[in-house]
Amino acid sequence: MSSHAFFADSATMTRRSLRQTVRYPVMMISSLVVPIILFLLFAGVFSGSMKASVAAFAPGTSYVDYIVPGIVLMTVGYGSSTTALRVNSDMTSGIMARLRTMRITRTAVLTGHVIGAVIRTLIAISLVLCVAALSGLHTRADALAWLGLLGVISLLTIAITWLSVAIGLAANKPEGTSGFTLLVQVLPFISSAFVPIGSLSGALRWFARNEPFTPIIDTIRGLLLGMPIGHSGWVAVAWCSAMALGGYFWSRALFNRGPSR
Amino acid sequence: MTDPTEHPAAITVSGLRKAYGRHTVLDGVDLVVADGSILALLGPNGAGKTTVVNILSTLIAADGGTAVVGGHDVARDAEGVRGAIGVTGQFSAVDDLLTGRENLILMADLHHLGKKAGRARAAELLARFDLTEAAGKTAATYSGGMKRKLDLAMTLVGNPCVIFLDEPTTGLDPRSRRTMWATIRRLADDGVTILLTTQMLDEADELADRVAVLDDGRIVAQGRPAELKARVSGGHIELAFADLAALDAASRVLQVMARDDDALTLQVPGDGGVPALRALMRRLDDTSIEVRTLSVHSPDLDDVFFALTGRATTDLNRADRNRTDQNRTDQNHAADQDPTTTEQMEDAR
Numbered sequence: 001m002s003s004h005a006f007f008a009d010s011a012t013m014t015r016r017s018l019r020q021t022v023r024y025p026v027m028m029i030s031s032l033v034v035p036i037i038l039f040l041l042f043a044g045v046f047s048g049s050m051k052a053s054v055a056a057f058a059p060g061t062s063y064v065d066y067i068v069p070g071i072v073l074m075t076v077g078y079g080s081s082t083t084a085l086r087v088n089s090d091m092t093s094g095i096m097a098r099l100r101t102m103r104i105t106r107t108a109v110l111t112g113h114v115i116g117a118v119i120r121t122l123i124a125i126s127l128v129l130c131v132a133a134l135s136g137l138h139t140r141a142d143a144l145a146w147l148g149l150l151g152v153i154s155l156l157t158i159a160i161t162w163l164s165v166a167i168g169l170a171a172n173k174p175e176g177t178s179g180f181t182l183l184v185q186v187l188p189f190i191s192s193a194f195v196p197i198g199s200l201s202g203a204l205r206w207f208a209r210n211e212p213f214t215p216i217i218d219t220i221r222g223l224l225l226g227m228p229i230g231h232s233g234w235v236a237v238a239w240c241s242a243m244a245l246g247g248y249f250w251s252r253a254l255f256n257r258g259p260s261r
Numbered sequence: 262m263t264d265p266t267e268h269p270a271a272i273t274v275s276g277l278r279k280a281y282g283r284h285t286v287l288d289g290v291d292l293v294v295a296d297g298s299i300l301a302l303l304g305p306n307g308a309g310k311t312t313v314v315n316i317l318s319t320l321i322a323a324d325g326g327t328a329v330v331g332g333h334d335v336a337r338d339a340e341g342v343r344g345a346i347g348v349t350g351q352f353s354a355v356d357d358l359l360t361g362r363e364n365l366i367l368m369a370d371l372h373h374l375g376k377k378a379g380r381a382r383a384a385e386l387l388a389r390f391d392l393t394e395a396a397g398k399t400a401a402t403y404s405g406g407m408k409r410k411l412d413l414a415m416t417l418v419g420n421p422c423v424i425f426l427d428e429p430t431t432g433l434d435p436r437s438r439r440t441m442w443a444t445i446r447r448l449a450d451d452g453v454t455i456l457l458t459t460q461m462l463d464e465a466d467e468l469a470d471r472v473a474v475l476d477d478g479r480i481v482a483q484g485r486p487a488e489l490k491a492r493v494s495g496g497h498i499e500l501a502f503a504d505l506a507a508l509d510a511a512s513r514v515l516q517v518m519a520r521d522d523d524a525l526t527l528q529v530p531g532d533g534g535v536p537a538l539r540a541l542m543r544r545l546d547d548t549s550i551e552v553r554t555l556s557v558h559s560p561d562l563d564d565v566f567f568a569l570t571g572r573a574t575t576d577l578n579r580a581d582r583n584r585t586d587q588n589r590t591d592q593n594h595a596a597d598q599d600p601t602t603t604e605q606m607e608d609a610r
């Protein structure tokens with residue numbers, strides 16, 4: 001298949017994904033509401049008690065500033081559960097089977113889902129950042145840092161989305177995607193998202209230090225608040241690339257496998 | 262009528278094998294479908310019909326054997342096969358979140374028809390399938406029959422020359438079924454080669470140039486519908502009586518194929534023709550035997566299977582009819598038929 005056909009087919013499938021979002025905004029809204037509520041809750045409840053440890057972590061930083069990167073990550077996570085469900089419903093409804101009997105660039109079908117999801121998620125993150133700004137987020141990012149933020153967040157979204165596509169393909173029914181959804185929703189809690197790692201104890205601290213979301217959050221936080229990010233940046237990019245590639249090849253293998261029924 | 266030797270074959274399958282683990286699903290299937298003809302693959306649940314369609318439409322790979330569809334080898338040139346075929350699977354493959362028109366345009370875009378031609382094709386198919394009015398509604402609001410039509414319309418967008426239809430009329434009411442049959446026949450008239458699967462003998466009879474009976478992963482019979490039906494022979498008439506005495510009396514004067522003492526029924530040969538029925542009634546009147554009900558039965562899939570394989574389609578289907586089967590086993594070569602499709606007297610006219 002020519003690359004022209006690949007782009008044309010990907011565009012067609014992306015249009016389909018966006019059209020579904022526009023027609024049924026409920027799914028996007030619900031994946032937006034939870035992160036925003038969590039943000040308001042955490043900011044309201046823990047602002048006071050966390051003041052000291054956040055100040056010790058980075059002077060001049062409020063708790064709102066501190067948790068925004070974690071909330072961004074959660075928005076990506078909740079968005080990806082929508083993607084997994086969409087892909088799964090394509091798989092179980094027979095649409096995937098139909099597409100696989102057609103002479104189209106095979107990966108375009110999945111690429112369409114991914115591009116649609118990335119656009120959806122980036123819009124959701126923009127809205128979350130607006131809410132954060134209204135709640136007193138104080139960023140110190142310059143133009144270059146914003147560019148870096150866009151890059152890291154996009155890479156993160158692409159990575160998590162490819163994984164969610166694979167999960168959606170692998171699951172035999174919608175409930176089968178819930179394990180993955182839970183994972184991307186819970187892992188941020190055992191990371192530097194809501195408390196500095198230093199304040200965690202024992203096994204939790206070890207886990208938080210080594211899980212992929214910590215360097216990603218640290219990178220976003222550093223760029224957002226104008227702090228040094230050390231080598232978190234490279235570790236984050238490495239993790240995201242690994243997840244993206246893993247998700248991509250896994251999805252491709254699953255897509256070429258037999259129909260689920 | 263099409264003879265596979267007269268025309269080039271659009272589908273040639275030989276020795277097709279497929280197993281899931283230790284469970285053999287296809288055990289050496291051979292098929293030939295002539296260009297522009299309709300082949301009905303007839304078989305009960307679990308016979309392997311969908312598996313055949315999935316292999317021929319490049320969805321799954323066979324374990325052995327060869328299959329050539331539209332001049333392309335399924336294993337070596339899947340892309341070529343995909344360019345030639347259209348598939349309507351057993352389960353609906355429409356996007357519920359899109360409207361009927363958007364579903365068709367999605368297909369048109371994927372076939373790279375171009376914006377204008379794609380829209381025109383969508384409108385044409387909507388009109389042809391009587392969906393123009395519902396074109397702007399999301400497919401989620403469609404009835405089962407409408408979805409089935411949209412499904413087939415989507416299959417036709419790319420003008421395929423070989424079409425696979427997996428149980429195209431399952432779940433349709435009798436009228437929609439007839440409409441679907443007419444549509445399928447028209448496609449064949451336009452020169453499209455069609456392989457359809459069905460569980461219903463009358464459907465195969467109605468549509469197919471040739472019928473292949475699939476049972477337990479093997480083709481147990483293949484031929485024109487008339488040839489198959491000849492092997493099953495005519496139908497029978499079932500008489501129900503009020504009591505055992507009447508049943509006994511009737512079985513003394515009639516040629517009995519099968520008798521059920523619990524249900525108080527007798528089966529006698531006869532295809533429901535008026536002279537035969539009149540003769541039968543006169544016979545009963547002469548001996549003043551009271552008949553409670555009378556029904557005419559035409560041969561169906563069960564009868565075909567029974568005639569061809571000497572056993573019932575599935576034990577499950579037949580659990581409630583074991584007794585009749587028992588009776589039939591004795592008669593099996595004298596007359597291979599049994600009830601299921603029932604045409605009541607009024608309908609037989």
Ligand SMILES: Nc1ncnc2c1ncn2[C@@H]1O[C@H](COP(=O)(O)OP(=O)(O)OP(=O)(O)O)[C@@H](O)[C@H]1O
Binds near residue numbers: 313
């Ligand atoms: N993915 C699979 N894994 C294991 N077994 C399978 C799989 N797909 C089909 N089978 C088995 O293969 C056999 C044939 O299935 P198939 O779907 O081809 O039957 P069918 O003739 O289409 O039946 P139906 O009329 O119910 O649609 C069945 O026994 C089924 O359990």
Ligand SMILES: [Mg+2]
Binds near residue numbers: 310311312351
């Ligand atoms: Mg089937």
